[in-house]
Amino acid sequence: MPRNRPGVSRRDFLKAASTGLAVGLAGQSLEASAAPAYDLAVISGDPAAATRKAIEALGGMSRFVQKGQRVVLKPNMSFASGPDRASNTHPAVVYTVAQMCLDVGAEQVMIVDNPLQSAELCLRRAGVAEACKGLKDTYVQMFTDRKFYREIKIPQGKVLDRVEVLKEVLDSQVLISLPQAKSHSNTGVSMGIKGLMGLIWDRWSFHGKYNINEALADLATVLRPKLTILDATRALTTGGPGGPGEVVKPNLVIAGTDPVAVDSFGVGVAPWYGQRFKGRQLEHLLAASQRGVGKIDVEPLNILRVIA
Amino acid sequence: MRATIQALSLLLFTLLFALANYRLPDWLPADIYLRLDPLLGLSAIVAGRAWVSRAMWGLALLGATALVGRFFCSYVCPLGAILDFVDPLLFRRVKRRTLEADGRLRNVKYVVLILFVAAAVAGSSLVYLLDPISLLTRTYTFALLPPFVGVVNLVLDVVRPFTAALRWMSIATLSFVQPVFYMSLVTFLIFLGIIALGRLAPRFWCRYLCPLGALLSLVSPLGRLRRTVGPECPACGACQDTCPMGAAVDEGGTRLVECIQCRTCVAACPEDIVRFSASAQPLPIGDLSWPDLSRRGFLYSVAGGVGLGFAVQASPFTPLQNKVQLIRPPGALPEAEFLTTCIRCGECMKSCLTNTLQPCLWEGGLAGLWTPKLDFRFAACEQECNVCGKVCPTQAIRSLDLEEKTHAKLGTAILKKEVCLVWAQDKLCLICDEICPYDAIVFRTIDGYRRPFVVASRCNGCGYCEQRCPVEGDSAIVVAPIGQIRLRTGSYVAEAKKLQLDFKPNPGDDQFLLKSEGLRVESEKHEGAALQAKPQAAPSATKKPKGFLPW
Numbered sequence: 141m142p143r144n145r146p147g148v149s150r151r152d153f154l155k156a157a158s159t160g161l162a163v164g165l166a167g168q169s170l171e172a173s174a175a176p177a178y179d180l181a182v183i184s185g186d187p188a189a190a191t192r193k194a195i196e197a198l199g200g201m202s203r204f205v206q207k208g209q210r211v212v213l214k215p216n217m218s219f220a221s222g223p224d225r226a227s228n229t230h231p232a233v234v235y236t237v238a239q240m241c242l243d244v245g246a247e248q249v250m251i252v253d254n255p256l257q258s259a260e261l262c263l264r265r266a267g268v269a270e271a272c273k274g275l276k277d278t279y280v281q282m283f284t285d286r287k288f289y290r291e292i293k294i295p296q297g298k299v300l301d302r303v304e305v306l307k308e309v310l311d312s313q314v315l316i317s318l319p320q321a322k323s324h325s326n327t328g329v330s331m332g333i334k335g336l337m338g339l340i341w342d343r344w345s346f347h348g349k350y351n352i353n354e355a356l357a358d359l360a361t362v363l364r365p366k367l368t369i370l371d372a373t374r375a376l377t378t379g380g381p382g383g384p385g386e387v388v389k390p391n392l393v394i395a396g397t398d399p400v401a402v403d404s405f406g407v408g409v410a411p412w413y414g415q416r417f418k419g420r421q422l423e424h425l426l427a428a429s430q431r432g433v434g435k436i437d438v439e440p441l442n443i444l445r446v447i448a
Numbered sequence: 449m450r451a452t453i454q455a456l457s458l459l460l461f462t463l464l465f466a467l468a469n470y471r472l473p474d475w476l477p478a479d480i481y482l483r484l485d486p487l488l489g490l491s492a493i494v495a496g497r498a499w500v501s502r503a504m505w506g507l508a509l510l511g512a513t514a515l516v517g518r519f520f521c522s523y524v525c526p527l528g529a530i531l532d533f534v535d536p537l538l539f540r541r542v543k544r545r546t547l548e549a550d551g552r553l554r555n556v557k558y559v560v561l562i563l564f565v566a567a568a569v570a571g572s573s574l575v576y577l578l579d580p581i582s583l584l585t586r587t588y589t590f591a592l593l594p595p596f597v598g599v600v601n602l603v604l605d606v607v608r609p610f611t612a613a614l615r616w617m618s619i620a621t622l623s624f625v626q627p628v629f630y631m632s633l634v635t636f637l638i639f640l641g642i643i644a645l646g647r648l649a650p651r652f653w654c655r656y657l658c659p660l661g662a663l664l665s666l667v668s669p670l671g672r673l674r675r676t677v678g679p680e681c682p683a684c685g686a687c688q689d690t691c692p693m694g695a696a697v698d699e700g701g702t703r704l705v706e707c708i709q710c711r712t713c714v715a716a717c718p719e720d721i722v723r724f725s726a727s728a729q730p731l732p733i734g735d736l737s738w739p740d741l742s743r744r745g746f747l748y749s750v751a752g753g754v755g756l757g758f759a760v761q762a763s764p765f766t767p768l769q770n771k772v773q774l775i776r777p778p779g780a781l782p783e784a785e786f787l788t789t790c791i792r793c794g795e796c797m798k799s800c801l802t803n804t805l806q807p808c809l810w811e812g813g814l815a816g817l818w819t820p821k822l823d824f825r826f827a828a829c830e831q832e833c834n835v836c837g838k839v840c841p842t843q844a845i846r847s848l849d850l851e852e853k854t855h856a857k858l859g860t861a862i863l864k865k866e867v868c869l870v871w872a873q874d875k876l877c878l879i880c881d882e883i884c885p886y887d888a889i890v891f892r893t894i895d896g897y898r899r900p901f902v903v904a905s906r907c908n909g910c911g912y913c914e915q916r917c918p919v920e921g922d923s924a925i926v927v928a929p930i931g932q933i934r935l936r937t938g939s940y941v942a943e944a945k946k947l948q949l950d951f952k953p954n955p956g957d958d959q960f961l962l963k964s965e966g967l968r969v970e971s972e973k974h975e976g977a978a979l980q981a982k983p984q985a986a987p988s989a990t991k992k993p994k995g996f997l998p999w
Contacts, residue, residue, distance in 0.1 A: 146652055184657055220832060248617060256916070258830055259625075265832075281621045284856075287605070288623070325878040325891060325898070328996045347877040348869055348918035382882050412996075421997045 155187045163348040179441040180396040180405055185230040185448025186264075187373045187393065190372030192368060193448040194395035195240055204366045205314050207245030212239060212309050214339060214365070215318040216330075218255040219382050224377035227383040231271035231395065233371045237318060238278050249278040251309050253338045256382070259284050267292060283308070286422035289341040296431055297358040299350045305339035306365065317365035317399060319337045319371035321390075323412050326352055328422050331403040332368040333360050333433075357427035360399065363435075367404040373409040393448075400425055400434025408438075450710060452523060454529040460524040464476070465588050468799040470833040479795055481526065481581050482841035485510045487561075487660045487792045488582060491575035492842040495788040500842050517671025520777035521654055521661050522710035524775075527580040527642075528654055535646055544649055550694055551740075554655065554706065557662040558741045559749045562765045564659055572815060574761040576792035580653075580660050583638070586818065589794035591636035597624050629797065630809045631818065650692040652706070653654045660737075661708075669704035669737035675713070676700075678721030687713035687722060697736070765813025774811055775909065775929055776820040778829060779837045779846040779858040782934045784801045789844035792818035796836035796845055802827035803834060804911065806955065807864065820845075822858065824911030824927050829858060831885050831910055854951050855940035858909030860930040861888065861902045865925035870899050880913035880925050886951055889913065904931065906907025906952045 181197035183190040187225050195201055205211055212221025215229035224229045238249045251272065255262040259282035263269045269280040283289070291306040311313055319335035326347070327334050336359050337343050346352045372392040379385020390409045396402045419436050429436035461481055468478040479502075482488060489503025509520060521528050547553060564575040576582045579958050604622055611620040642870035645652035654661050677700030687696040696713055714722045741749075765772070769783045777796060780786050797805040797820050804827035807818045820836070822829055831854055835845040848856060861880075866944075869875035874897055881889040881900055888907035891898040902925070909927045917923035944951065 220830075248615065250617070250621075257912075261801070261830065261832055270640055272894035279617050279621060283621070284625065285623045288621075323880055326876045344879070344916075345878055348875065348920075352876050379887060382884070384887060405595075412656075415996075419946055437618065 158176075160447065178396075179398065179399075180394060180401060180438065180443045181342045182405065182445045183393050183448045184391050185285045185393070186391075187230040187371065188236045189448040190373070190391075191236040191369060191371075191395075192232045192240070193446070194393045195237070195367075196358055197444050197446075198367070199393055200244075200250060200396070201240040201371050203352065204316070205241050205244050205246050207246075207312040208247050209399065210248045210250070210311070211246045211316060212253045213241075213316050213318055214250060214304075214309075214335060215251065215253065215266075215268060215371075216320040216322075216335060216338070216381075217251075217253045217262055217268050218257070218338060219258045220261040220265040222267060224318060224387070225383045226374040226385075226387045227322060227381060228266040229268070229318050229371045230373055231368065233265035233373070234268045234318055235271040237274070237316060237369065238272055238275055241314075241316075242275060242277065243395055246314075247277065248312075249275070251278065251280040252306060252308060252311065253282060254284065254306070254340075254343070255282050259416070262335040281308075286341055292362060294358050294362050296361040297429075301353045302356040303359060303362070306339045306341075306413045309339050309363070315359040315365045316364065319368070319370055319403075320376070321370055321374075321406050321410065322376035322383075323378055323385065325380065327409055327416070327424050329412055331370055331401070331406050332365070332399040333357075333403055333424055333428050334381075336363045336365075344432040350375060353424035353427050356424040357433065360428045360433045361431050365399055367395065367397055367398040370402050372406055372407045372409050373393035377410050378413055378414070398434035400429050400436055400439055404436050405438045407445070453523045454532060457524050457824075458529040461584075462588075465585065465795075465798065468795055468800040469556055470799065470830070470835045471491065472799065472835055472838055474714065474838070478799070479793075479839045479841040480505070480796065481949075482585060483791050484563050484792070485581045485660060485841075486510045486839065487564075487575055487579055487663050490562060490663075491568045491573055492789045492791060492844075493581075494783055495571055496842075497571075498785065498789070500789065502841055502843055508547055510664075510667060511646075514670045515668040515672065516680060516709075517673045517704075518661070518664050518668035518708045519671075520664055521708040523582060524763065525654075527584045527658075528651070529647060530584075531643065531651055531653060534643055535540075538643070539650075540645055542647060544647075545955075546689075546694065547649055550649075554694060555739065555741045556656050557746060558739050559565075559745065559752075560657060561659040561662040561835065562746065562749035562798045563753035563756060565756065566750045567757030567760070570754045570757025570877045571762075571788060572757035573788045573791065574756065574760065575659065576790075576818065578657065578659055579791070580658055582791050582793040583642075585798075586792060586794040587635055587639040589798040590632045592637055593798065594629065594632060594960050597626055598885070600624060601626065625803070627798075627803050627844065629806060631809060641865040648724060655693050655706075658737075665683065667703040669705070671704075672726050672729045673724055674704065674707070675702040675707055676723050676725060676727070677702075677717075678719070680719065680721060682719065686716045686718060689842045690716040701736060705739055716839050724889070737945060760814045763813050765815065770929055770932070772811070774808070774816075775824065775911070775927060775932070776934070777805060777820050777822065778853050778858055779838045779848045779940075780820075780934055781844055781846070781936055785936060786844050787815045787819065787870075789842050790819050791842050791844070793841065794818065794820075795839045795841065796820050799835040799839050801830045801835065804829055804915075810898045813889065818942040822911060822927075824914040825829050825923055826915065828911040828915045831908075846935075852940045854908060855933070855944040855949070856935075857907075857931055857933040857940075857944065857951075858911070858929070860904050860907050860909055861911075861925050861927050862930070863900060863902050864924045866921070867919055868900070869919060869924070870936075877918065879916045879918055883912040883916045885890070885910060905949050906951065908949075 151172040177199045183194045215234045217228045219227040241249050272278050283307050290307045291304045293302050317332045319331045324330035346355045372390045376383050378384045407419045464478045481503035486506030489506040493498050548904050565952045567574045622709035642653050681700045690712050695703045695704045804821045806823045808816045808821050834853040837845045869877040886906050888903045889900050911927050912924045914923040
């Protein structure tokens, strides 16, 4: 969004420029050693620390968010349940990302979802609103009215040629996807690609009208998060997406710029419905990779694995 | 002074109405106006033949009226306040002379009262039709709240471009969920009618029709605060002309049954000789302290009420009871008691978190008008909310804690295979399973596809599946009242145990689950072993969960 700011004094300009230069230099010196950025960062640890470390490993938040930009975070928070049930993203993950966005000068952080239960209850139970209460310019909002959505075309769409997307996403500069790792009785797992369904108005047609796997891949060609951070600190391995179900604790945060690669790696960190799978076995991930959304084979990727 | 108290009372009534939502704290009686209404309590107790402890609040108002007089109508009643406030706005220019039939019309409210009480004796609760507090709460819920929210949202929409440009995001993203109800227009028209009657006479409703006023007037002559007129009264008739209740009579007399102590006459008196003072005198016996309804009128009213009471019940709906497709709120008394105890105030429907509670038109017969039902195709009953019982002034919906409420089974979901997308069209749909908070939907492999089944013993009838089913038209999964638990007394948890129902979702119920696996992931991580999983032996095609391709 172009912003005209006439009337910036020379002093302000110089101040800002020198600060920017200093920050840039400082950042460069810190991350110079990590220059060959990893494709994926797989960090073990508690939700907040692992998230922070994962973002730093990928080159820091400044790689994704510029000063003055508006950011949309898309965690899972569409069920009225707490972190223990593993159907929603851990609030500490969301908080950490929002905080880091603000630290690099984001103008606004809008944390959104389109809930399946009462929006008010979801907001309270998921804990994200509570966690982010102290952050300035940060809003946690459920958009349950159609007026907040706008139709866009899907040029590459095979089954879906248009879709109504949350305006806030379309009008912001940065989308960061913060999915919870969980099972899904239709698509196998629900992670980054599946989580994009929370940004559109009419989800029901994905189940009733279209092949959901193909529709998801179509959607992934137009909704492109700059960063995907998969919360696998807990994983709901059965009974997903809403739970209740079996919850295991891989204690991992997986981050990357390629949503398919992140999901594909995520598939491997837990058994789904009691069985081990590879990313390639997930129909919707395979379809997304075939549309060029991302790489489905994680073996050749440069992956950082550390404990936070 | 009186207008201020009236305004405050109306404000309090409105505020309590607004507070009646799922966050209502247990200590706050949002339904206090309804509880204070002795007529509603009386009718519920008589018609329902059962004790209603919340109705005891009504004794407080009766007692206060017996002590002071009929101050309620002019100071407290929110409907009276509205009528008083709109009167100068609408009818300032209208010349209203005392109606010729004033004497007979004043008796109508007693006929109404007797009709309703007699109908209650016959076992039908009809008082809700004209009880002012029930009527106004209902009007607020169905007729005033929806347009109010609509207007607020409209204003927000209009200013949205500006708030968004100014980056006032809290306002720019704000939009309230629009409540909607059946029967909004009917309810509104009745309310409008009551206001329009003011064209004929000020406080037409209070003076001629209100059954609560009639009930209070029976004890109000006992009240010690009485109107007195000095002996020097020149009988100019100013008080008689202005009294909205027709309580002032010739030669400084007062119809004690009619006087609501509004003191309009004090202001109107050119001689300034009208006083309202505490009198130690005993009740003056005479025509003015008892309604002048004839014996014949009384008997006709009783007979009419009893007849009406029976007529309302004399329909197949009464024997059909639980055999109609009607889901009542969780904790609702058994149907017969529910119908006689419910006063149709609409407070439960206002406070309902999901807006699923809707008023019945004919679904429950004539006896079920405006009673709450759940409309699952529209919205579900949220398991974390128990507000409908909390705000029910007659406890036709019992106030239950969340644990008890969860066990008050509403019905059972029935899957219609011929409509279900998975059963009939082999589509990939799981929404009923995804949304079910009780894990009552399980998938089993039939003909190579995983297809949904309902585990009846775990379904508590919350209706999420019916609401969210993506089939167009009627849902492919519908909650029927099968197995509903409706208790007059006692614990729902105990009853559910007896029936071997389990509303605690069991995460172990999934046919693809191998428990040891989950533990191994944990141990792998702790040993710091390779994070990446190795694929296991290829699972057989029939056992593969949906969404996974063969390896």
